[in-house]
Amino acid sequence: MLVQYFPGDSLLHRLDPRTKVVAVLSAAVSVLAAADWQGLGLAALPVLASLFLTRLPVRVFLHGLRGFWVLLAITFLVQLFTIPGEMLLELGPLGISRDGLEAATLIFLRLSLLILAASLLTLTTSPISLTAGLESILSPFRRLGLPAHELAMMMTIALRFIPTLLQEAQVLLKAQRSRGAHFSAGNPARWARGLLPLFVPLLAGALRRAEDLATAMEARCYRGGANRTRIRTLRFSSLDYAAVGVALGVLAGTLALRFL
Amino acid sequence: MSPIICAENLTHVYSAGTPFEVTSLEGISLGIKRGEFFAIVGATGSGKSTLVQHFNGLLTPTSGKLWVCGVDVSGKKARRDLWRRVGLVFQHPEQQLFEETVFEDVAFGPKNMGLPRDEVRQRVIEALQLVGLDPEQAERQSPFQLSGGNMRRVAIAGVLALKPEVLVLDEPTAGLDPRGRRQLLDLVESFRQKQGSTVVLVTHNMEEVAARAERIAVLHKGWLALLGTPRDVFNRAEELRAMGLDIPVAAALMRQLRDAGLPVRTDVLTNKEAEKEIARVLTSGCRQAGTSSP
Numbered sequence: 001m002l003v004q005y006f007p008g009d010s011l012l013h014r015l016d017p018r019t020k021v022v023a024v025l026s027a028a029v030s031v032l033a034a035a036d037w038q039g040l041g042l043a044a045l046p047v048l049a050s051l052f053l054t055r056l057p058v059r060v061f062l063h064g065l066r067g068f069w070v071l072l073a074i075t076f077l078v079q080l081f082t083i084p085g086e087m088l089l090e091l092g093p094l095g096i097s098r099d100g101l102e103a104a105t106l107i108f109l110r111l112s113l114l115i116l117a118a119s120l121l122t123l124t125t126s127p128i129s130l131t132a133g134l135e136s137i138l139s140p141f142r143r144l145g146l147p148a149h150e151l152a153m154m155m156t157i158a159l160r161f162i163p164t165l166l167q168e169a170q171v172l173l174k175a176q177r178s179r180g181a182h183f184s185a186g187n188p189a190r191w192a193r194g195l196l197p198l199f200v201p202l203l204a205g206a207l208r209r210a211e212d213l214a215t216a217m218e219a220r221c222y223r224g225g226a227n228r229t230r231i232r233t234l235r236f237s238s239l240d241y242a243a244v245g246v247a248l249g250v251l252a253g254t255l256a257l258r259f260l
Numbered sequence: 261m262s263p264i265i266c267a268e269n270l271t272h273v274y275s276a277g278t279p280f281e282v283t284s285l286e287g288i289s290l291g292i293k294r295g296e297f298f299a300i301v302g303a304t305g306s307g308k309s310t311l312v313q314h315f316n317g318l319l320t321p322t323s324g325k326l327w328v329c330g331v332d333v334s335g336k337k338a339r340r341d342l343w344r345r346v347g348l349v350f351q352h353p354e355q356q357l358f359e360e361t362v363f364e365d366v367a368f369g370p371k372n373m374g375l376p377r378d379e380v381r382q383r384v385i386e387a388l389q390l391v392g393l394d395p396e397q398a399e400r401q402s403p404f405q406l407s408g409g410n411m412r413r414v415a416i417a418g419v420l421a422l423k424p425e426v427l428v429l430d431e432p433t434a435g436l437d438p439r440g441r442r443q444l445l446d447l448v449e450s451f452r453q454k455q456g457s458t459v460v461l462v463t464h465n466m467e468e469v470a471a472r473a474e475r476i477a478v479l480h481k482g483w484l485a486l487l488g489t490p491r492d493v494f495n496r497a498e499e500l501r502a503m504g505l506d507i508p509v510a511a512a513l514m515r516q517l518r519d520a521g522l523p524v525r526t527d528v529l530t531n532k533e534a535e536k537e538i539a540r541v542l543t544s545g546c547r548q549a550g551t552s553s554p
Contacts, residue, residue, distance in 0.1 A: 172355075172356060175353065178347070178348040178419070179419065179422070180369055180372025180422075181368070181372060182372075196358060197368065200358035201356050201358050204404065
């Protein structure tokens with residue numbers, strides 16, 4: 001995932017998860033639809049305002065972007081050097097055109113905004129409320145045979161066990177290193193074989209845990225989505241209506257700029 | 261003789277420089293003698309596991325010094341080779357098995373040492389015999405078919421086969437039944453005597469260390485709270501209790517008897533000692549009673 005949930009009490013933290021999912025999706029469409037500076041500026045406004053409203057340190061967002069720097073750098077460079085046009089700079093076989101520079105900057109900003117918007121969601125929404133929100137959004141499709149509750153439960157469980165698996169992997173790494181295992185270098189085949197001491201026990205542990213979890217859920221009479229109620233029901237507040245309104249307004253604006 | 265492990269003001273901080281910074285060890289200074297049976301006890305979260313992971317170079321001190329087998333562990337090269345001399349058995353080591361056969365799993369460490377084939381074989385057979393498993397069966401059996409107790413034996417054999425100068429065990433008896441515990445500690449003791457290795461045992465079970473350890477270090481919230489012989493340490497029951505630890509049943513019994521008015525010594529460690537001491541006090545008491553009555 002992008003970035004971990006950062007507990008807090010900001011305006012964004014208090015929004016209904018469904019609001020945030022809808023807002024992020026519409027922000028993504030706006031960012032992608034924007035073809036020029038005006039459109040991108042309009043699409044960026046709510047995202048940047050939301051960053052400010054989380055009252056989280058900027059460092060946190062930069063950290064989220066850092067994970068994607070390879071993607072950002074490659075797309076930027078490819079656009080920069082491959083688009084023909086009025087040349088600004090020539091470096092041997094490579095050249096940078098005015099159009100290339102503009103396109104590269106646009107795509108860089110566009111991707112960054114997408115990543116930031118998505119990290120806004122994961123930073124301010126706990127995994128549990130996020131899956132609750134998704135389940136609620138998907139529930140109308142249950143009639144078409146979509147197992148909304150089961151999907152949400154699977155997501156919750158997967159998210160829940162990521163830290164556990166990471167921790168276990170760390171212990172295994174240390175334990176096997178204590179027996180002289182080395183996990184670096186060598187040719188690919190050797191490197192892959194070197195990972196067996198890590199992955200076999202990790203998998204065995206995951207299977208064991210899955211079985212335990214299934215038993216524990218059965219012991220509590222868990223029966224899928226059959227008429228389950230929630231301890232915390234989702235409720236839209238006026239704040240949520242306002243947020244959805246802004247998001248859809250911006251979406252309409254960018255689409256209008258693009259297509260009208 | 262200089263100590264085989266020597267820590268000077270060792271401090272370890274996890275995630276230093278981030279908001280998640282946690283000081284796990286603070287200013288630990290201690291020396292473990294060559295060939296000693298040394299115990300490290302402490303409540304959960306006292307830093308025991310963190311401390312012993314320094315001993316084989318998995319962790320480096322944030323500040324302070326640590327010498328192991330005469331080597332300063334702050335050197336990267338030295339640290340990387342430390343596993344050959346210091347064997348570390350992790351908590352729940354049975355969860356680290358991965359090979360197709362028990363034999364292959366135990367051979368993993370010796371193979372990584374780069375030993376010749378027959379030497380590897382010899383060591384595996386020895387280690388398996390030491391933990392009470394049949395080497396012949398081990399060549400056919402998958403470690404995943406074994407019972408939990410036997411899986412742990414295999415995992416421990418995997419470290420014993422390294423023939424380490426220092427054997428460190430992190431709560432090796434957790435989750436074993438009483439007989440399993442006793443057998444495990446017995447085999448550690450016999451390995452120590454056979455190899456002349458130093459043993460460092462991490463535990464929070466006081467009974468285990470009372471009878472076996474030569475010295476005990478008590479950690480509390482990352483500090484070295486007490487260090488001494490079992491007798492010294494268990495004589496300070498109030499302090500131990502305040503740290504969430506207990507004293508052996510025999511010592512606790514003697515304290516209660518003393519509080520009830522029986523003039524017994526309280527620095528006993530094992531049930532046998534307690535039995536003797538009670539018998540001594542009772543018979544001498546009877547004799548006194550006998551002489552005083554006409």
